[in-house]
Amino acid sequence: MIPLWLYLLVSAALFSIGTFGVLARRNGVAVLMSVELMLNAVNINLIAFWRYYTPTEINGFAFAAFVVVIAAAEAAVGLAIIISVYRSRHSVIPEEADMLKG
Amino acid sequence: MGFDVIADFFTQAFSDRDLMLWLIPFGPLAAFSLISLITMILWLVRQVTGTPENMIPASDHHYTDHHHPDYDGMEVPYQPDWFRGTAIVIGMAGIVWALVVSWTLVFGALNEFGAGTFGLLDSADAHHEAEGDHAEEGDAHGEETDSHGEAASHGESVDCAPCIYSDEITWMSLGMEGDVYGEVPDESTDYEIGVAADPLSLTLLFMVPIAMLGIFTYSIGYMAHDARQAKFFALISLFATAMFILVLADNLMMMFVGWEIMGFCSYSLIGFWYEKKSAYNAAIKAFTVTRVADVVMLLGIVYLWSVAGTLNFRDILYNPDVLQVIGSTPAIIFGGWGLSAAGLIGVFLVIGTIGKSAQFPLHVWLPDAMEGPTPVSAMIHAAAMVSAGVYAIIRMYPLFVGLTNPHASDPTFSAPLILMAVVGSFTALFAATMGVAQRDVKAVLAYSTISQLGFMVAALGVGAYIAATFHLITHAFFKALLFMASGSVIHAMEHGEHHVHEHHAAHGHAHDEHHDEHGHDDHHDAHFDPQDMFNMGGLWKRIPVTFWTFLIGGLSLAGFPLLTAGFWSKDEILAESYYGFTAHGSGLHALVFFMLAIAAFLTAFYTMRQIALTFLGKPRTEEAEHAGLGGQYSIVSIAMQAPLILLAVFAFGAGFVGVPTDFPIFGAIFSPEHNYFHHLVVYALPYMENGGYEVFHVAAPEFNWIPVLTSVVVALGGLWLGWVMYGQKPLEAGEEDPLIKILGEPIYTALQNRYYMDDLYDLIWVRPSQWFAKGVITLLDKGIIDTILHTLGTIFTVIGDFIKMMNAWLIDGVGDGIPKGIYDFGGWIRGTQNGRIQFYLLIVLAAVLVIGVLFAISAGVVFAG
Numbered sequence: 001m002i003p004l005w006l007y008l009l010v011s012a013a014l015f016s017i018g019t020f021g022v023l024a025r026r027n028g029v030a031v032l033m034s035v036e037l038m039l040n041a042v043n044i045n046l047i048a049f050w051r052y053y054t055p056t057e058i059n060g061f062a063f064a065a066f067v068v069v070i071a072a073a074e075a076a077v078g079l080a081i082i083i084s085v086y087r088s089r090h091s092v093i094p095e096e097a098d099m100l101k102g
Numbered sequence: 103m104g105f106d107v108i109a110d111f112f113t114q115a116f117s118d119r120d121l122m123l124w125l126i127p128f129g130p131l132a133a134f135s136l137i138s139l140i141t142m143i144l145w146l147v148r149q150v151t152g153t154p155e156n157m158i159p160a161s162d163h164h165y166t167d168h169h170h171p172d173y174d175g176m177e178v179p180y181q182p183d184w185f186r187g188t189a190i191v192i193g194m195a196g197i198v199w200a201l202v203v204s205w206t207l208v209f210g211a212l213n214e215f216g217a218g219t220f221g222l223l224d225s226a227d228a229h230h231e232a233e234g235d236h237a238e239e240g241d242a243h244g245e246e247t248d249s250h251g252e253a254a255s256h257g258e259s260v261d262c263a264p265c266i267y268s269d270e271i272t273w274m275s276l277g278m279e280g281d282v283y284g285e286v287p288d289e290s291t292d293y294e295i296g297v298a299a300d301p302l303s304l305t306l307l308f309m310v311p312i313a314m315l316g317i318f319t320y321s322i323g324y325m326a327h328d329a330r331q332a333k334f335f336a337l338i339s340l341f342a343t344a345m346f347i348l349v350l351a352d353n354l355m356m357m358f359v360g361w362e363i364m365g366f367c368s369y370s371l372i373g374f375w376y377e378k379k380s381a382y383n384a385a386i387k388a389f390t391v392t393r394v395a396d397v398v399m400l401l402g403i404v405y406l407w408s409v410a411g412t413l414n415f416r417d418i419l420y421n422p423d424v425l426q427v428i429g430s431t432p433a434i435i436f437g438g439w440g441l442s443a444a445g446l447i448g449v450f451l452v453i454g455t456i457g458k459s460a461q462f463p464l465h466v467w468l469p470d471a472m473e474g475p476t477p478v479s480a481m482i483h484a485a486a487m488v489s490a491g492v493y494a495i496i497r498m499y500p501l502f503v504g505l506t507n508p509h510a511s512d513p514t515f516s517a518p519l520i521l522m523a524v525v526g527s528f529t530a531l532f533a534a535t536m537g538v539a540q541r542d543v544k545a546v547l548a549y550s551t552i553s554q555l556g557f558m559v560a561a562l563g564v565g566a567y568i569a570a571t572f573h574l575i576t577h578a579f580f581k582a583l584l585f586m587a588s589g590s591v592i593h594a595m596e597h598g599e600h601h602v603h604e605h606h607a608a609h610g611h612a613h614d615e616h617h618d619e620h621g622h623d624d625h626h627d628a629h630f631d632p633q634d635m636f637n638m639g640g641l642w643k644r645i646p647v648t649f650w651t652f653l654i655g656g657l658s659l660a661g662f663p664l665l666t667a668g669f670w671s672k673d674e675i676l677a678e679s680y681y682g683f684t685a686h687g688s689g690l691h692a693l694v695f696f697m698l699a700i701a702a703f704l705t706a707f708y709t710m711r712q713i714a715l716t717f718l719g720k721p722r723t724e725e726a727e728h729a730g731l732g733g734q735y736s737i738v739s740i741a742m743q744a745p746l747i748l749l750a751v752f753a754f755g756a757g758f759v760g761v762p763t764d765f766p767i768f769g770a771i772f773s774p775e776h777n778y779f780h781h782l783v784v785y786a787l788p789y790m791e792n793g794g795y796e797v798f799h800v801a802a803p804e805f806n807w808i809p810v811l812t813s814v815v816v817a818l819g820g821l822w823l824g825w826v827m828y829g830q831k832p833l834e835a836g837e838e839d840p841l842i843k844i845l846g847e848p849i850y851t852a853l854q855n856r857y858y859m860d861d862l863y864d865l866i867w868v869r870p871s872q873w874f875a876k877g878v879i880t881l882l883d884k885g886i887i888d889t890i891l892h893t894l895g896t897i898f899t900v901i902g903d904f905i906k907m908m909n910a911w912l913i914d915g916v917g918d919g920i921p922k923g924i925y926d927f928g929g930w931i932r933g934t935q936n937g938r939i940q941f942y943l944l945i946v947l948a949a950v951l952v953i954g955v956l957f958a959i960s961a962g963v964v965f966a967g
Contacts, residue, residue: 019947023940031940098937 007048015041028085028092032078039071119210120269122203123297126307127346129199130339133192137336140185156180178329178377189332190322196339197318200346201311207299208308211266266304268352268416270296294414298352302496302571302786305779306349306489309575312752313485313582314342316745320586321477323741324593328475334374338481341367345486349493354403354413357497361399361458361490365392368487372474384470391467395457402450405434406501409443419500420788429505441517444504448518451498452525459491459555462529466860469548476589479544483551484582492558492574495522499567499787500798507792508565509800513688514792515563523563523690527697530556532857534704538711539841539853542633543588546712550659551581553701557675560694566678567798568783572760573671576658580668580753583655583746590648590731590742591641591716595632598644598729630725635715636839637726639832642717644729649717651746656713658753660706661817664768667757672702673813674760674802680812681803695809703816710824719832764805777802 014037021034043064050060086092115121147153157179271294299307321338325331344367348360366389373385403413409428410418418424425444433446441449455461460468468488472479482488495502502522506514515523530553537549554577561570631637642649658668676698682691721727731739760779761772780802787798827840842850852858934945 023944023947094939097939 004048004052007044011041011044011048013041014038014044026093026095028082028094029079031094032075032082035078036071036075039067039074043067119207120267122207123267123269123299123350126200126203126207126350127343129196129203130193130342130346131196132199133196133339134336134343136192137189137332137339140188141332141336144185180329181332186331189335193335193339194318194322197311197315197342200342201315204307204311204346207267208304211299211304266299266301268296268298270294270298270352294353295356296352296414297350298415299350300786301782301784302493303349305571305575305783306493309578310342310345310349310485310489313578313749314338314345314481316582316586316749317477317480317485320480320589320742320745321475323738324477324589325475326738326741330374334371334475337367337371337374338477341371341481341486345490348490352415354406354415354498357494358400358403361454361494362396364487364490365389365396365458368392368471368478368482371478371481372471374474374478378473380470381473384467384473388467388471391464392457395454395464398450399454399457402447402454405443405450406447409447415497419498422788422790425500425504425790428501442504444501445517448498448502448504448516449521451494452502452518452521455491455495455559456525457491458494459488459559460552461525461556461559462532463859465529465533465552466856466863468552469545469856472542472544472548476544476585476592479548480582480585480589483548483585484578488551488555489574489578492555492562492570495559495562496567496571496574496786499562500790502562503565503790503792503797505792507795507797508682508688508690509797510792510795511686513565513682513686513691515690519563519565520690521563522559523694526556526559526561526563527694527701528556529553530560530701531697531704532556534701534708536853536856538704538708539839539845539850540708541635541839541854542631543591543635543638543712543716544585544633546635546708547581547584547588550584550705550708553705554581554659556701557672557698560698561675561678564679564682564688564691564694565797565800566675567787568780568802569671569674569678571783572674572779576667576671576753576756579749579756580655580658580666583651583749583753584659586742586749587648587652587655587746590645590746591638591652591729592632593738593742594641594645594648594729594731595638595725597731598725598727599630599632601728601730602724632725635712636833637723638716638721638729639719639723639726639835640717640721641726641729644726645731647743648731648746651743651750652717653713654750655753656709657821658757660709660821661702661813662821663814663817665754667753667755669813669817670757670760672698673810674762676702676813677762677803677806677809680806680809684806684808685803699812699816702813703820706817706820707824708820710821711828714824714828714832718829720834722833722835762802762805765810766805769805 018034018037018039018041021037022031025031025034046060046064046067050057050064054060082092085097089097091097111121112125115125318335318338321331321334325334328334341364344360344363346360348357348364351357351360369385369389372388373381375381376385406418406428407413409431410424412418418428428444428447429442431443433441433443435441435446457464468483471482474482502516502518504516504518506516506519508515508519533549533552533556537546537553540546540549554573558570558573558577561567561573654666658666660666661669661672663669676695679691679695679698682688683695721729731742758768758772760777761768763769763773763775763777765773784799789799790797833839839850845853855861
């Protein structure tokens with residue numbers, strides 16, 4: 001059987017890739033995709049720990065399902081924001097949408 | 103102390119004669135307070151409503167017709183007519199109150215006790231009986247001081263023989279027992295003030311209110327056109343209050359309080375027309391000179407307190423033990439020369455009287471005091487101020503006599519008695535000589551006042567205290583009359599001046615149009631003195647009522663035989679001093695007798711001179727021709743002449759209460775049983791024996807023709823001489839005083855200038871004190887004080903600069919630094935808010951990492967793991 005730490009390693013790698021993407025990518029859509037990567041890394045963690053420690057209970061599984069739903073909703077909202085930003089500024093680069101600066 | 107207590111007091115006071123004494127000064131005092139209160143309210147109303155004070159020129163003839171040449175440019179506050187009217191009503195109500203209450207008491211006492219012995223102790227036996235009770239007196243007092251009931255009055259009427267009515271209250275507790283010598287019993291530790299009326303006070307309570315009523319009534323007319331009439335009534339009401347306090351006081355301290363209030367009132371009334379430089383100076387002079395004497399008097403009071411431990415008249419004067427102790431204790435100074443404590447106290451008190459009653463050498467203030475309005479002169483010269491000085495001596499007489507006895511067959515005199523006899527007789531003659539050369543109608547009267555007071559003081563010096571009291575009363579009546587009559591003469595002259603002035607102004611105006619250069623040459627614009635007797639003459643036709651009353655007053659002053667009050671009182675003084683001189687061969691009596699006889703001669707002479715110059719002959723000036731009081735039935739005329747008639751009655755008749763029993767014919771008519779006045783006043787003083795003879799309760803000297811003839815001759819002789827010189831052939835206008843030829847120019851001028859006494863005082867006292875003041879200013883004030891002040895100023899400036907610097911550096915640094923730091927910090931932290939979402943996320947990541955690391959450390963993961 002595949003040991004737990006391998007799942008965790010994959011999950012950590014995936015999270016780091018996602019984090020890097022969120023912080024470093026200039027394209028807003030890519031940032032959103034990176035967020036999806038981070039969420040999926042979390043999901044892997046949740047499922048892995050659920051499978052190895054409390055397989056008889058439903059809580060880990062249920063959390064993963066929630067995360068999937070939230071990810072879908074977040075993608076929908078995020079894409080809508082990006083579209084509306086694009087409409088007003090003709091750009092999907094978050095750096096340029098700095099109207100909130102102090 | 104609630105209102106019910108006060109109400110209770112009043113209800114009781116109207117039925118209890120002891121308490122009624124307190125009510126006498128109440129009327130004038132309330133009048134003074136009320137008028138002052140209204141003035142203050144008017145002032146407040148003006149302040150609140152913002153109405154400016156209505157100032158009117160003091161010299162405006164519409165408001166004042168007095169002679170005020172120095173008024174130019176001065177303005178005084180105008181008082182509305184209703185307020186002046188109210189002030190008159192209040193003032194009159196106050197004095198009428200005092201008159202009614204006083205006379206109720208006086209006649210009540212005469213009625214209750216009869217004109218006999220007043221139910222008082224007379225004989226030596228009765229005296230010894232009383233002595234047995236004396237020891238308990240102190241205890242009785244202590245218990246009864248708080249109760250105003252009958253017990254107190256009964257207790258006291260037994261204890262203190264000469265008091266008819268009395269009441270006292272505890273004023274303050276001194277917590278002191280006995281006196282410094284420990285010999286005079288004094289159990290009371292409280293200082294008590296009270297009122298007492300003995301036969302002596304009663305005579306003054308008879309005279310003072312009626313004379314003052316006359317003066318108040320007179321003021322209605324005399325001050326009718328003065329802008330400050332309300333103030334005037336307030337002040338004379340206070341004056342009357344002070345006089346009543348002085349008369350009623352049962353202790354020296356309270357008497358001194360009245361004495362000093364009177365000093366203040368005389369000051370502010372003499373300087374009532376303070377716009378006039380001379381009035382202002384006279385006020386200061388009167389105040390300063392009497393103050394000199396008062397300080398000495400206060401010394402006497404303090405010394406008396408330290409020796410006797412009490413200032414109560416009864417405790418001191420009617421207690422033979424106290425008199426014995428202070429009479430035999432050597433004085434604190436000159437004790438080695440035989441001066442006793444009583445003698446020293448007496449000398450101090452006499453000096454107080456010398457100031458107050460204007461005796462030589464402190465007489466200089468009195469002639470100047472004429473600068474005040476005439477009613478004030480009458481008040482000062484007759485009813486109140488100068489009488490107060492003599493009254494104080496009579497009140498304290500046993501103390502003055504000490505252990506001597508001027509009535510013994512070998513008369514002895516204590517130091518104060520000798521002082522009084524010498525000063526009094528000298529003053530009487532000295533002032534009379536100055537009186538003969540005066541031109542001012544009021545000045546003559548002023549000198550006659552000094553002279554007559556000299557008579558009283560001299561009489562006191564030889565033990566004739568009853569004669570002195572008698573003369574005090576009669577003199578008050580005729581001198582108040584004379585002053586007010588002379589005031590109405592002056593008023594009439596001013597009226598005439600006014601008339602002439604208007605006439606000429608109208609006349610001159612017509613001329614102006616034609617001869618402009620002559621318009622201002624009117625000689626009446628030049629200084630005209632309405633008080634100068636040489637400008638008068640023939641006034642008896644213009645103001646007949648004033649003339650006849652003045653004549654009565656003048657004859658009374660001159661001592662016109664048999665008919666006038668002045669004759670009887672003056673005669674009594676001469677008779678007593680003559681008796682002492684012939685029966686006992688006393689030199690002091692002889693001095694008094696001869697000096698006073700000459701003074702009486704001069705008095706008669708200058709009185710006749712005054713009457714002749716003022717009223718007789720033909721008018722010497724146009725003003726005198728038109729003099730008048732504004733119609734016979736005008737208010738001014740009535741208000742100013744009605745009191746004259748009233749006082750003329752007393753100036754004429756007051757003498758008949760004191761006719762010696764053995765005087766031929768008159769004695770049988772007026773004194774069938776005994777000499778009433780003598781019989782009344784003699785019980786004011788206790789029974790006392792010194793040198794084997796009774797001191798105070800002495801019988802009047804046997805009738806003797808020599809002193810009577812002396813007083814008749816000097817009075818008639820003086821009047822005759824005056825008539826020959828001035829009356830028989832009246833002076834023509836511009837004619838010089840015939841006295842100049844007789845006396846010679848230098849003497850006449852010296853007399854007119856008061857023997858240059860004022861110049862001498864100016865040289866000795868006033869100038870040096872001015873130099874001294876200037877020296878003090880230059881040396882002390884500018885030299886020392888200013889240097890100190892400047893140094894201090896510099897030091898404080900330096901300190902101030904330092905503090906200012908600290909302020910700029912420290913306070914401002916901190917104060918400005920804190921906001922600046924916050925501002926800078928804000929500017930810096932503002933940079934983090936760059937609006938970039940990824941930068942924010944980076945910070946979040948960093949924060950999460952930090953939190954994670956910290957969590958790991960705290961949970962021990964790192965080290966344990």
